[in-house]
Amino acid sequence: xxxxxxxxxxxHDARLEMYRGRLVPCHETPARLDHVLAELARRPVGSLHxxxxxxxxxxxxxxxIHAPRYLDFLAGAWDEWVALDPANADLDILPAVWPVRGxxxxxxxxxxxxxIGLFSFDAGSPVMAGTWAAAREGAACARSAALAVSxxxxxxxxxTRPPGHHAGPDFFGGYCxxxxxxxxxxxxxxxxxxxxxxxDVDYHHGNGTQxxxxxxxxxxxxxxxxxxxxxxxxxxxxxxxxxxxxxxxANLNLPLPRGTSVATWFEALEAGLAAVAAHRAEALVVAxxxxxxxxxxxxxxxxxxxxxxxxxxxxxxxxxxxVLTMEGxxxxxxxxxxxxxxLEGLVASL
Ligand code: OKP
Ligand code: ZN
Numbered sequence: 001x002x003x004x005x006x007x008x009x010x011x012h013d014a015r016l017e018m019y020r021g022r023l024v025p026c027h028e029t030p031a032r033l034d035h036v037l038a039e040l041a042r043r044p045v046g047s048l049h050x051x052x053x054x055x056x057x058x059x060x061x062x063x064x065i066h067a068p069r070y071l072d073f074l075a076g077a078w079d080e081w082v083a084l085d086p087a088n089a090d091l092d093i094l095p096a097v098w099p100v101r102g103x104x105x106x107x108x109x110x111x112x113x114x115x116i117g118l119f120s121f122d123a124g125s126p127v128m129a130g131t132w133a134a135a136r137e138g139a140a141c142a143r144s145a146a147l148a149v150s151x152x153x154x155x156x157x158x159x160t161r162p163p164g165h166h167a168g169p170d171f172f173g174g175y176c177x178x179x180x181x182x183x184x185x186x187x188x189x190x191x192x193x194x195x196x197x198x199x200d201v202d203y204h205h206g207n208g209t210q211x212x213x214x215x216x217x218x219x220x221x222x223x224x225x226x227x228x229x230x231x232x233x234x235x236x237x238x239x240x241x242x243x244x245x246x247x248x249x250a251n252l253n254l255p256l257p258r259g260t261s262v263a264t265w266f267e268a269l270e271a272g273l274a275a276v277a278a279h280r281a282e283a284l285v286v287a288x289x290x291x292x293x294x295x296x297x298x299x300x301x302x303x304x305x306x307x308x309x310x311x312x313x314x315x316x317x318x319x320x321x322x323v324l325t326m327e328g329x330x331x332x333x334x335x336x337x338x339x340x341x342x343l344e345g346l347v348a349s350l
């Protein structure tokens with residue numbers, strides 16, 4: 001399989017996130033991806049590539065899933081922040097005010113603090129000098145992986161961070177800025193697949209991906225995740241969210257309680273894959289988070305290293321060309337082994 005790596009990921013290396021009333025060191029660190037690369041050096045299950053540097057095509061692809069005013073804001077956010085006060089260059093940007101129910105989101109505020117609130121949903125996702133460059137190169141990886149699969153590869157992996165599945169049409173949050181899985185799905189659609197499915201196996205609900213495709217029937221979105229009644233992102237991911245308008249029936253959420261057993265998790269995976277088959281998807285995007293691991297510090301499922309091999313094998317048996325995007329996983333030292341286990345299981349069963 002082809003693996004597209006984000007060589008710029010280290011440029012997003014933020015310091016502190018708001019967590020339970022404190023600013024704590026960010027969970028989503030560059031070391032996560034370094035561990036995957038180190039494991040790939042030991043177990044080369046695929047060939048490493050840099051994404052195509054096709055800037056105009058990437059911008060057009062991003063504009064198909066994100067709002068122009070959001071992309072413009074994110075691209076310029078750091079320069080605006082530093083222009084407000086040169087001393088800001090030593091600080092990461094965190095939003096602290098949001099337009100909740102009854103507030104207006106149609107008026108674009110002049111205030112930077114207001115705009116960063118408008119375009120985000122939590123205070124856990126700092127923006128820093130290199131965030132845009134890192135996220136954009138990650139999007140390039142997702143697009144290149146989808147183009148490789150459109151061109152006949154059976155499988156490709158976008159090995160990137162920051163992750164993407166919480167990023168919506170016009171908001172960032174949950175450590176995510178650009179939605180790599182959505183971009184891969186849209187790219188597959190644009191290059192010949194009539195119907196695509198996104199299967200999100202990260203511990204957290206893929207709220208951004210769901211929202212991007214909620215009104216569409218050409219992209220099925222399926223997510224198995226910790227029940228939002230107790231788990232982040234809390235405000236989306238319930239079982240009764242089935243899509244709207246033309247997209248009604250093209251969204252499936254499989255929330256599971258914190259502490260769910262591995263056996264039950266794999267049963268939910270079967271239900272998700274059955275929906276993918278019923279949709280008659282011609283290509284599959286897997287939003288691959290390994291924060292379902294028993295040792296994950298912020299999650300509540302119990303998968304072990306071997307289970308990721310089984311996951312990869314099962315994904316291969318879906319019989320579809322597959323693009324995987326790297327999402328969460330915060331037991332940093334184990335992220336490499338678990339991710340490469342998925343890839344090894346997949347490649348062995350293709
Ligand atoms: C990103 B991804 C829990 C706060 C957790 C956000 C978690 C984002 C996970 N109290 N902060 O889906 O792995
Ligand atoms: Zn997650």
